């Protein structure tokens with residue numbers, strides 16, 4: 001444990017790094033929060049932003065996500081009330097496809113067994129909740145998950161960075177960290193222009209770039225490459241032009257899921273199309289057409305046509321086994337990494353836990369199964385398939 005006011009550098013100002021930096025500042029550390037381009041290419045800013053522990057059945061991971069959802073409620077009371085980012089709306093899911101109906105059945109049963117709020121609703125209830133969605137009659141299965149919701153991730157990300165700054169963190173947002181050098185007594189963070197910041201601890205929260213930055217500093221941090229075609233780490237996302245309708249929360253259908261975005265738009269995902277998501281290529285026009293067709297089929301927009309304004313390929317920070325990686329990677333405990341999928345759900349909670357571990361040395365049982373040393377002697381780092389990231393994004 002560090003005796004003087006700890007000096008901590010956080011690399012990466014996405015939702016996770018910003019949440020960690022804010023909590024470190026709250027815990028009395030001297031903090032630097034680096035980002036190379038203010039998050040212009042971060043995953044956080046394009047995230048679907050669904051808060052959930054849905055279809056996350058592994059008990060430790062489920063528990064972590066439930067705690068992550070609760071932490072958003074706490075954070076919503078603490079951040080600038082003029083910026084609305086937190087929408088604890090619940091999540092409506094319905095099936096037109098028999099396989100999807102069976103999956104909802106399994107989810108409701110298993111989630112209830114875990115003590116997670118999940119209930120069956122009838123068609124009238126669902127239609128009254130989402131009047132602009134075409135709920136099929138009869139529907140095969142309709143469920144509601146009241147504790148879920150969504151965030152506007154870019155608004156949350158900015159609010160976290162601003163809060164960290166207001167609490168005294170130094171925030172060089174246009175400084176790439178080129179190297180991290182452990183001198184045994186302190187760690188040097190070498191940034192653009194060869195500027196050097198000497199600190200006691202570095203917390204690497206560089207999203208899908210974390211493996212590279214952490215390389216050679218301790219245990220490996222194996223992530224699924226998000227640059228190739230057909231990677232489990234990539235997903236299409238479409239944004240509509242403004243629509244004259246109101247959607248009340250996250251909606252999952254058998255052809256994709258959507259939620260509101262600021263300005264009357266919707267963001268839409270259809271994971272069965274993601275096998276074609278190649279970040280190195282232009283999004284095929286047929287994908288945009290198909291997403292438009294599917295969304296138009298489930299919305300009641302009257303004479304108004306659903307238009308897709310943009311379709312992009314999102315890149316996940318996805319550990320090879322699908323679970324978070326959080327903890328020190330070196331023996332001296334000077335280099336801490338955090339890399340995870342579902343980082344919007346988990347970010348605020350991880351921020352609080354990581355700061356507590358770094359500043360006070362208190363290990364959280366919530367992270368016990370997610371330490372980086374699980375990869376230290378593992379030669380088989382075969383990536384999980386897309387199945388593990390679908391559903392509970």
Ligand SMILES: Cc1cc2nc3c(=O)[nH]c(=O)nc-3n(C[C@H](O)[C@H](O)[C@H](O)COP(=O)(O)OP(=O)(O)OC[C@H]3O[C@@H](n4cnc5c(N)ncnc54)[C@H](O)[C@@H]3O)c2cc1C
Pocket residue numbers: 011012013014015016017034035036037038039040041042043044045046047048049050051052175176177178205206207208209213235236237314315316317338339340341342343344345346393
């Ligand atoms: C399509 C899609 C949908 C998703 N949907 C959900 C969802 O519904 N719910 C959910 O909870 N999660 C979801 N996720 C996952 C979630 O968005 C991510 O887990 C989370 O945003 C990761 O945040 P992060 O801070 O780790 O990474 P990022 O947001 O990528 O931030 C990393 C930052 O590090 C910076 N950086 C990297 N290298 C350096 C360097 N050398 N020097 C300085 N800065 C550096 C980058 O510029 C970047 O700003 C989704 C992801 C995708 C792709």
